[in-house]
Amino acid sequence: xxxxxxxxxxxxxxxxRAAALRLxxxxxxxxxxMRKIASEVGLQVGALYNYTADKQSLLFxxxxxHLQALLEARANASANGDPMDRLQEFTAFHIRYHEERPDEVxxxxxxxxxxxxxxxxxxxKLRDRxxxxxxxxxxxxxxxxxxxxxxxxVSARAIISMLNGVTTWYRRGGRLSLDExxxxxxxxxxxxxxx
Amino acid sequence: xxxxxxxxxxxxxxxxRAAALRLxxxxxxxxxxMRKIASEVGLQVGALYNYTADKQSLLFxxxxxHLQALLEARANASANGDPMDRLQEFTAFHIRYHEERPDEVxxxxxxxxxxxxxxxxxxxKLRDRxxxxxxxxxxxxxxxxxxxxxxxxVSARAIISMLNGVTTWYRRGGRLSLDExxxxxxxxxxxxxxx
DNA sequence: GTCTATATGCTGATAGAC
DNA sequence: GTCTATCAGCATATAGAC
Numbered sequence: 001x002x003x004x005x006x007x008x009x010x011x012x013x014x015x016x017r018a019a020a021l022r023l024x025x026x027x028x029x030x031x032x033x034m035r036k037i038a039s040e041v042g043l044q045v046g047a048l049y050n051y052t053a054d055k056q057s058l059l060f061x062x063x064x065x066h067l068q069a070l071l072e073a074r075a076n077a078s079a080n081g082d083p084m085d086r087l088q089e090f091t092a093f094h095i096r097y098h099e100e101r102p103d104e105v106x107x108x109x110x111x112x113x114x115x116x117x118x119x120x121x122x123x124x125k126l127r128d129r130x131x132x133x134x135x136x137x138x139x140x141x142x143x144x145x146x147x148x149x150x151x152x153x154v155s156a157r158a159i160i161s162m163l164n165g166v167t168t169w170y171r172r173g174g175r176l177s178l179d180e181x182x183x184x185x186x187x188x189x190x191x192x193x194x195x
Numbered sequence: 196x197x198x199x200x201x202x203x204x205x206x207x208x209x210x211x212r213a214a215a216l217r218l219x220x221x222x223x224x225x226x227x228x229m230r231k232i233a234s235e236v237g238l239q240v241g242a243l244y245n246y247t248a249d250k251q252s253l254l255f256x257x258x259x260x261h262l263q264a265l266l267e268a269r270a271n272a273s274a275n276g277d278p279m280d281r282l283q284e285f286t287a288f289h290i291r292y293h294e295e296r297p298d299e300v301x302x303x304x305x306x307x308x309x310x311x312x313x314x315x316x317x318x319x320k321l322r323d324r325x326x327x328x329x330x331x332x333x334x335x336x337x338x339x340x341x342x343x344x345x346x347x348x349v350s351a352r353a354i355i356s357m358l359n360g361v362t363t364w365y366r367r368g369g370r371l372s373l374d375e376x377x378x379x380x381x382x383x384x385x386x387x388x389x390x
Numbered sequence: 391g392t393c394t395a396t397a398t399g400c401t402g403a404t405a406g407a408c
Numbered sequence: 409g410t411c412t413a414t415c416a417g418c419a420t421a422t423a424g425a426c
Contacts, residue, residue: 027308028223028225028308028309030223030225031225031309113221113222113223114226149379149383150378150379150382151371151379154371154376155379157360157364158357158360158379158380158383159357161357161359161360161363162353162354162356162360164356165352165353165356165357168356169352176349181349183345184345184346184349184350185349185353187345188344188350188353188387188388189387191386191388191389192383192384192387193383194386
């Protein structure tokens with residue numbers, strides 16, 4: 001009997017974060033009250049504070065965990081090899097990873113201004129690291145003479161903006177499959193960086 | 196003496212909208228109270244309701260006026276001629292027009308979810324019209340054999356997403372001039388659509 | 391046109407019973 | 409771990425004096 005009856009912290013904690021994620025994504029951080037989150041989980045407000053210090057921590061934790069997982073998922077990607085292959089791999093990865101996590105992605109770039117200044121610095125650093133991975137691919141390609149880009153850093157931002165757009169309109173079961181969408185975007189990215 | 200002394204509706208109205216615009220853009224619609232807007236203008240809350248029916252109308256009017264002006268500014272653009280020239284003109288126009296109105300642009304795509312359902316429909320239609328102008332250029336280019344795009348509609352969205360990204364990082368007085376930024380983006384757009 | 395005062399309800403967060 | 413009760417403050421919007 002290692003556990004008190006009625007102790008559900010191991011399951012309730014994730015449910016609180018899941019509810020906050022869904023509500024923040026659909027209504028925005030500022031428009032979601034702790035009461036709404038509690039009622040979504042089936043709790044009273046007070047109980048929420050067993051799982052988070054405050055509302056701000058809830059937002060920060062969601063964004064932080066998302067970006068940590070994103071970088072973790074990229075950890076296996078090769079940093080060597082043909083830049084064109086690496087770029088294709090990055091493009092496919094970005095589209096698929098983000099399509100599977102629309103709420104996390106939405107929050108990660110819509111709610112930056114609702115982070116406290118200290119939390120913002122942390123999140124911004126993680127975003128820069130991810131962007132830096134694409135920039136490295138582009139710079140390597142320019143050095144190798146495969147890509148023609150005057151400003152790899154600016155181009156990296158441009159490509160990520162373009163790819164992020166997918167999450168704003170793509171819906172499963174729509175006219176195009178994700179494979180088809182991936183092909184359309186990859187063709188544009190490939191040509192945009194080429195000589 | 197055509198005007199009562201102390202009557203400032205002609206000047207106060209625009210100041211209210213300007214304050215709302217600035218505050219909505221920097222803090223988000225839900226996080227900005229009518230009190231904050233009033234104090235920004237130098238009024239008490241009650242006086243605000245001489246200039247707007249409610250907070251929602253304030254948001255809708257800002258977005259509506261922005262999109263109407265955007266479409267108006269495009270009205271002179273030629274719908275004939277070389278698709279490549281028209282695309283370059285669109286790209287330059289979009290970057291410059293949006294760079295001059297960062298707050299309006301930010302609100303127009305960040306605060307869509309805070310519109311009432313009826314208002315959302317109106318705004319969405321205006322956005323579709325603008326997107327449709329780019330799509331028409333791309334489709335014409337595909338027909339003319341100048342562009343190679345399997346999905347002009349998807350490509351239009353991709354290009355607009357990419358161009359919109361400029362407003363999220365570009366700051367005047369930074370390392371690159373707007374001319375240079377425009378060149379970088381135009382080179383990528385041009386290559387992305389070409390055969 | 392602007393003010394003050396007010397109605398009514400929600401906010402984040404905490405205290406203490408169970 | 410969850411509940412109820414409560415705090416102090418702010419939300420949108422309106423009414424009526426000037």
